[in-house]
Amino acid sequence: MSVLITGASRGIGRSIALALADDHDIAVNYRSSKDAAEEVVEAVKQKGRNAIAVKADVRDPEAVESMIATVIEAFGELNAVVNNAGTVEPALATEIGDEQWNRVLETNLTGAFYVTRTAIPHLEPDGDVVFISSIGGTGGTVDASYAASKAGLHGLTRSLAREYGDRGLQVNAVAPGPVETDMNSTIVEYLESVAFRGHENIGTHLPEYACQPEDVAHTVGYLLKNEYIQGEIVNVNGGMQFQ
């Protein structure tokens, strides 16, 4: 079994790579962090699985095609894709520049679409696609570009499950709340700088610890093992928000 994880050089993607390495060969996609991606490859190999690092900017459809071809050549098959690569350029709707808006949408939504549409013809029967969304995709945030990109993933998840479910493709999304990574520190700084209190809607029943990348990674692992979850957005937010 083999899986391609986009944006697996750092943060949540790295954790997904290590969690799935229990029973998959892993293709570690990255955009610029080559050394970090190679380190993830080594960590996967330490677990006794095959792994490769593949550079591709998910916004570039030609680079995506070449990445999928490289993965098929390396592993001879592709069983699952985890669309994890993402970015955030937080700004209020009246203040965001066009380039910022487009970069976020192109990375988080269009990039995930490019990767998925290119992978689908290669995915083995019973293949899986998982999108890493966000709590903002359903609840909105004070950062419209990010929330819109993640809400778009929810439409993509459900549409692809309808379009390709009868061919055995399983398509789901995992929607984390704040997770301790590089990206989250950017978001927290932004929330503080615009004087919003980022965690106003946290319930009283949140776990004692901040959500870790592993909490998301193990949910992805569960989805790949389960045959009966289809077209779902699975929240991993400790109860901050319900669907």
Ligand code: NAP
């Ligand atoms: P992160 O630490 O900032 O890592 C981002 C990853 O995405 C890196 O591996 C980066 O590659 C890759 N990437 C960015 N742009 C790319 C592009 N154009 N093409 C290919 N790869 C690209 O982020 P994270 O916190 O782990 O977030 C991972 C996913 O979880 C994202 O989709 C994010 O929206 C989602 N999420 C995060 C949180 C949170 O609080 N952290 C909460 C909910 C959802 P390089 O290292 O090569 O730059």
